[in-house]
Amino acid sequence: MRLTDGERxxxxxxxxxxxxxxxxxxVRYGEVLGAERLVDTDNVCGANLFGSRHSLVCGxxxxxxxxxxxxxxxxxxxTIPPVRxxxxxxxxxxxxxxxxxxxxxxxxxxxxxxxxxYSADHGIHLMNTCTPYQVGNVPVRGEHCAWMESSAVVYxxxxxxxxxxxxxxxxxxxxMLTGKIPYWGLHLxxxxxxxxxxxxxxxxxxxxxxxxxxYWIGEQVQEEGIPVLDxxxxxxxxxxxxxxxxxxxxxxxxxxxxxxGITAEAxxxxxxxxxxxxxxxxxxxxDERRAAYERLNGTATDTSVDLVMIxxxxxxxxxxxxxxxxLEGRRVHPDSELWVFTPRALRHIAEQxxxxxxxxxxxxxxxxxxxxxxxxxLPKGTRVIATDSAKQVHYLPAIMNVQGWFGTLxxxxxxxxxxxWQGVQP
Ligand code: F3S
Numbered sequence: 133m134r135l136t137d138g139e140r141x142x143x144x145x146x147x148x149x150x151x152x153x154x155x156x157x158x159v160r161y162g163e164v165l166g167a168e169r170l171v172d173t174d175n176v177c178g179a180n181l182f183g184s185r186h187s188l189v190c191g192x193x194x195x196x197x198x199x200x201x202x203x204x205x206x207x208x209x210x211t212i213p214p215v216r217x218x219x220x221x222x223x224x225x226x227x228x229x230x231x232x233x234x235x236x237x238x239x240x241x242x243x244x245x246x247x248x249x250y251s252a253d254h255g256i257h258l259m260n261t262c263t264p265y266q267v268g269n270v271p272v273r274g275e276h277c278a279w280m281e282s283s284a285v286v287y288x289x290x291x292x293x294x295x296x297x298x299x300x301x302x303x304x305x306x307x308m309l310t311g312k313i314p315y316w317g318l319h320l321x322x323x324x325x326x327x328x329x330x331x332x333x334x335x336x337x338x339x340x341x342x343x344x345x346x347y348w349i350g351e352q353v354q355e356e357g358i359p360v361l362d363x364x365x366x367x368x369x370x371x372x373x374x375x376x377x378x379x380x381x382x383x384x385x386x387x388x389x390x391x392x393g394i395t396a397e398a399x400x401x402x403x404x405x406x407x408x409x410x411x412x413x414x415x416x417x418x419d420e421r422r423a424a425y426e427r428l429n430g431t432a433t434d435t436s437v438d439l440v441m442i443x444x445x446x447x448x449x450x451x452x453x454x455x456x457x458x459l460e461g462r463r464v465h466p467d468s469e470l471w472v473f474t475p476r477a478l479r480h481i482a483e484q485x486x487x488x489x490x491x492x493x494x495x496x497x498x499x500x501x502x503x504x505x506x507x508x509x510l511p512k513g514t515r516v517i518a519t520d521s522a523k524q525v526h527y528l529p530a531i532m533n534v535q536g537w538f539g540t541l542x543x544x545x546x547x548x549x550x551x552x553w554q555g556v557q558p
Pocket of ligand 1: 262283378443444446502504506523524527
């Protein structure tokens with residue numbers, strides 16, 4: 133790999149041992165990937181919160197040890213300096229307010245709080261969400277980033293036209309300290325052109341429709357392509373594109389897609405393919421939508437719902453308001469729970485707006501900073517969940533051994549109020 137003089141100096145230890153280790157990791161990583169050089173980045177989103185479960189697994193006795201081992205893959209404990217790049221903490225394992233609802237022991241709470249302080253002291257912004265783009269980190273078109281979290285990566289690549297691969301804890305940790313990331317994959321213009329043309333012949337309007345379409349496309353494309361959607365007749369908003377991308381990144385490994393005329397990099401189908409012919413042509417109609425719906429509801433048979441989960445990816449204020457309005461005059465069933473997840477910053481606004489209180493009054497909980505899949509927690513005895521998120525219903529049954537229903541937000545809120553799933557196939 134070609135290094136600049138400044139990069140070479142970092143590698144040789146001019147900025148200290150930890151920066152040298154970070155640069156060494158990036159060079160090794162980049163060489164495996166075939167990257168010829170590094171690229172500057174000042175926008176890094178990673179995961180650097182460690183609780184007792186993390187320390188237990190890897191036996192890291194101090195925060196420096198945890199960062200050295202988990203985030204730098206270093207062979208020994210280094211003294212970690214403040215980060216160089218603008219760096220952001222993604223979603224983590226704990227809601228600092230409702231950690232007891234999660235069932236976390238005090239000791240784990242204390243460790244995660246200490247870990248947060250360590251991150252803050254090192255200059256890592258505590259966004260604590262899988263949707264940094266909802267709370268102020270909105271990279272511009274062409275900006276080189278280093279982000280983890282597949283649903284966030286596909287959003288910023290596609291909707292905003294920023295450039296990032298799906299990075300890992302180690303590469304983002306190293307990028308935070310150096311402001312560098314290997315220049316390969318989706319950082320390169322030639323790797324951002326469409327490969328699969330998807331002709332959409334059935335209306336795609338609601339959040340559920342976009343989740344179904346994303347889930348079906350991810351299954352078709354897997355990790356090997358960049359879908360281009362033709363036939364979209366309405367303009368989706370942030371929530372719909374968020375659901376779409378998260379679903380496509382779950383059933384497949386979609387990191388970038390184009391909706392000509394809507395997403396950042398293609399005004400037309402021809403432009404999305406840079407003049408080349410599509411490698412694969414697909415058609416999405418009513419049969420394909422039905423198949424995706426059946427697959428997403430394939431784990432569930434029991435209609436008694438123990439938990440309704442809203443906010444995967446983390447909910448906007450608008451989604452929280454919609455839940456509040458759907459609950460108006462009703463209460464969550466005594467045998468069910470309704471948990472809504474949002475970024476920490478949006479929960480603060482939701483509290484100011486009275487939404488958090490309204491949810492609490494109806495027996496629901498507004499949580500932030502985490503989610504059941506990342507934190508691996510559910511109400512005790514949960515056997516059946518329901519959600520409006522294709523991504524969450526894809527993962528939770530597999531991770532937590534529960535049944536999962538997928539439907540609209542209204543169906544989910546009804547399930548929370550009645551304790552019974554009554555969703556209808558579109
Ligand atoms: Fe975010 Fe958790 Fe869903 S990380 S995208 S809420 S699975």
